[in-house]
C-alpha cells in the first residue's frame with residue numbers, strides 16, 4: 001500500500017515538472033520569435049512620413065505596377081497646376097503586412113466580417129499586387145475622383161475615397177465601384 005502511494009506521488013511530481021518545463025520552453029520561444037511587425041521593407045509608410053510617387057527607393061512606391069505609377073505621376077503633374085500635391089499613405093504591401101493589417105482590424109472591430117469590409121485578405125488585396133495606391137490630402141482625392149479617368153485611374157471602393165487603381169483606359173469610363181473590400 002505504502003509503495004503504491006509513493007508511486008502515485010512520483011507520477012504527480014513528474015507531471016508537474018513536465019508542465020513547468022513546457023511553460024518555460026514556450027516562454028523562451030515566444031521571446032525568441034517576436035510577433036511580426038511591418039517595416040519599410042514590407043511597404044510600411046510610417047504615420048507622419050511624407051512619401052510621394054517620386055520616392056522610388058521606398059518599397060511602397062517601387063513595388064507599384066509601373067503603369068499605375070506612371071499614370072499617377074501624369075495626374076500629379078496636371079493636378080499641380082491646380083495647386084494640388086499627391087502624398088502617398090500606402091502603396092505596395094507585402095502579404096505579411098496585409099495579414100497584419102487584417103488581424104489588427106479584426107481586433108479593433110472584434111469581428112472578422114466587419115474588418116474585411118475595410119481590409120482585404122492578402123490574396124484579394126490590390127495593394128499586395130502593387131495595383132493600388134492610397135493618397136492624401138482630401139482635395140487631391142476629390143480631384144482624382146473627378147479627373148482620374150483621363151489617366152485610367154479610378155476610385156474602386158465606395159467606402160475608400162483615398163484608394164485608387166488603374167481600372168479603365170485613359171479617357172475611359174470608370175467601372176461601378178464595389179461597395180467595400182469584402183464585396
Ligand SMILES: [Zn+2]
Nearest residue numbers: 132133134163
Ligand atoms: Zn487602399
